[in-house]
Amino acid sequence: MNRCLSLLILTQLVFSIAASSTTEAAETQPLTIKEINQTWQQRRERLQAMRVELSLEIATSKLLFYPEEEEPINPPSTYSPLTKADMESLKKELVINHARYSILLDSPRIHYRHWGRFPSDRLKETISFDNNCFSNGLTVTRLQQSQGTPWIHIFKKTETSDVFSALSQLPLRWALLAGDRDLGETLEGFTVRSETEPILDLDCTVLERTDTEGTARLWVAPKSHDCTVLKYEYHNADKLLVSSQIQYKIDKDWGQVPTTCDLKSFYGNEDLLRNSYKYFFDILHAKASIPAEEFQVKFPQGARVWDSRKRDADGKVITYTVNKITIPR
Template sequence: MDRCLPFLILTQLVFSISASSTTDAAETRPLTIKEINQIWQQRRERLQAMKVELSLEMATSKLLLYPEEETPVNQPSAHAPLTKAEMEHLKKELVINHARYSILLDSPRIRYRYWGRFPSDRLKKTVSFDINCFSDGQTVTRLHQSQGTPSIHIFKIPETSDVIFSLSQLPLRWALLAGDRNLGETLKGFTVRNKTEPILNLDCTVLERTDSEGTASLWIAPKSHDCTVLKYEYHNTDKLLVSSQIQYKIDKQWGQVPTTCELKCFYGNENLLRNSYKFTFDAFHVNESITAEEFLVKFLQGARVWDSRKRDADGKVIPYTVKQIIIPC
């Protein structure tokens, strides 16, 4: 406030301070879900049709690479069983790997490629993986290429709780197109806390949703920052299971666009990291002209296909092998 204003307009200054206090109070009050959804819709319309390139750094607890030890199965194994001490030691050690994403988003159409290398067989070797996935809002086609014969899975969206598979990490959904039903995450079931909480000097609205397994919490930036999601947590009672933070930069034309997204998952009974994902947005292009052909998935010759839309009399999916390259309509 300008302290050099003449004394003659002091009354105007007092009035201005009073009005400013009222405005500040309005800015720091929690937003309603209706207000957030309105801002999100405007942002989605502004950012519609995206081409995104991501690099990913994954940290994985070594114990998770011994799945038969974490979840025993009744089958013969050539591996010597781990001792309790070995399991505790492996739980505390991490393996670092890297992968990449290439994503096309033109809701409800989604296509991405996810590829890299990951350790297997008790850390004895690493294998390459290459996954392509396409969703038109009604069905999902997933092509998995790694060692051996390529496999293709086709299913209706209601048949899976995870429509976009490897893009299922919640923070990415919130960062790219928050509130978009085709990405599977809206504010349905969330309620607003009575008070805001500060993050990065921003008074954030906090929303919560409780289900049978725990409570999810979202920290939403003010309208001046596109109501972007800055933080996400999931608790089971008093135990933190999932924590994530998203960072953005301001673009003169597109507003708040994400730069990094970090997700950490913890062992429920102790404060130890199960795995973590750090996504870096290497390229972010919006309002792109994306042709329908770019969303088509080519069936590779020799690929093994499971199409859950077609079943036999007993309701079982009948797999088949692609004899020639075809493009589904």
């Protein structure tokens, strides 16, 4: 009797150890793309309708403020061309600037505002800017206001990059809207590598996508951390061109929410920084009640409008000046 009982306990112990080993092995196995997409969809539904306030620190290689590739046809008296030594020196110096974002996200609708001050060419002066972008998933409207007359560009949305192209917001697309076909980034073209890699003591699934320009890599956290993207890199010929790291905190209602995003780009032929963007998530409120009018753009009086959706008899884009403040239909 005692012998039978001992055998039964030993058998249960063996099965328990085997099951535990199987579970541990499963946790260190790479996730499938289907599993990641399912987790991302659940997370987006949990975060749907967001108000986000961001502050941004930008470090830019000083050389990027000297865009002339050749001497102007009619150079001003103060113009002096850059020497090779000047270019090498400027490439290694950084200019620090700051900006702000205010973002409303309710996919496929978005309204973001980006404002601050930024140096002009050759660092002659610092210019204020205030840019807004509105999208309903079909049409994108950009309102840009700096020195001089405001201008508005309206066009049909054809690609995800139409909305974000001018704002270097790749970290936001992976951090908040991964898998969203309207505003985020998808795993189309990515494949899963056979081994996981650790980041912050988490066994991350590594995904790759190669195109004619280079190779993109993603590090995705386990399901217990919402399959959040912790790291992104883009390489060309074994040279790191873009690197992004995202940090999160746990929220009792919304799960993993981002706290900071670091995005860096490098000169391809050497390990020198071209520019970097450090985003701080000052406010993130999910499941927000956002009135529809907050996604509507108001055309300021005197703004110059280019409406790419409409053409004249010669096929040219229709342009006009706004006579009074209006809300377009």
